[in-house]
Structures are given as C-alpha cells and as structure tokens.
Amino acid sequence: xxxxxxxxxxxxxxxxxxxxxxxxxxxxxxxxxxxxxxxxxxxxxxxxxxxxxxxxxxxxxxx
Numbered sequence: 001x002x003x004x005x006x007x008x009x010x011x012x013x014x015x016x017x018x019x020x021x022x023x024x025x026x027x028x029x030x031x032x033x034x035x036x037x038x039x040x041x042x043x044x045x046x047x048x049x050x051x052x053x054x055x056x057x058x059x060x061x062x063x
Contacts, residue, residue, distance in 0.1 A: 001049050006056050018053045021046055 006014065025046045031037035 001052065003052055003056075006052060011057070011060060014053055014057055018050065018057070021050045021053060025050060 006017070009017065025043070028037060028043050028046060032040065032043065037043075
C-alpha cells in the first residue's frame with residue numbers, strides 16, 4: 001500500500017484500515033505459528049503497512 005493512497009483517505013477510513021491490517025497480521029502470525037504460512041514476507045509487508053497507517057494518524061492528530 002502506498003502512502004499517497006493512504007493520504008487521500010479520511011480519519012475514519014484510516015482507522016478501519018488499521019483494524020483490518022491488525023486482524024490480517026494476527027492471522028498471519030497464527031498461520032506462521034502453525035507452519036501453514038508459505039510466504040513469510042507477507043508478515044513484514046503487513047507490519048510496514050500498519051506503521052504507515054499509524055504514522056499518518058499521528059501526523060493528523062498533531063497537525
């Protein structure tokens with residue numbers, strides 16, 4: 001997910017995006033724990049997306 005796409009979203013959309021990313025991260029961790037996850041790089045991508053969304057939310061709060 002690109003930052004430019006995230007900047008066009010509203011605060012509520014960012015919060016729902018964050019919730020869905022956190023759920024996806026949890027599911028990926030469970031798959032990894034049970035050794036069902038074949039593409040482990042997905043974990044890193046989701047973590048970076050979570051960080052991007054949290055950063056944008058924080059920027060908007062401080063502005």
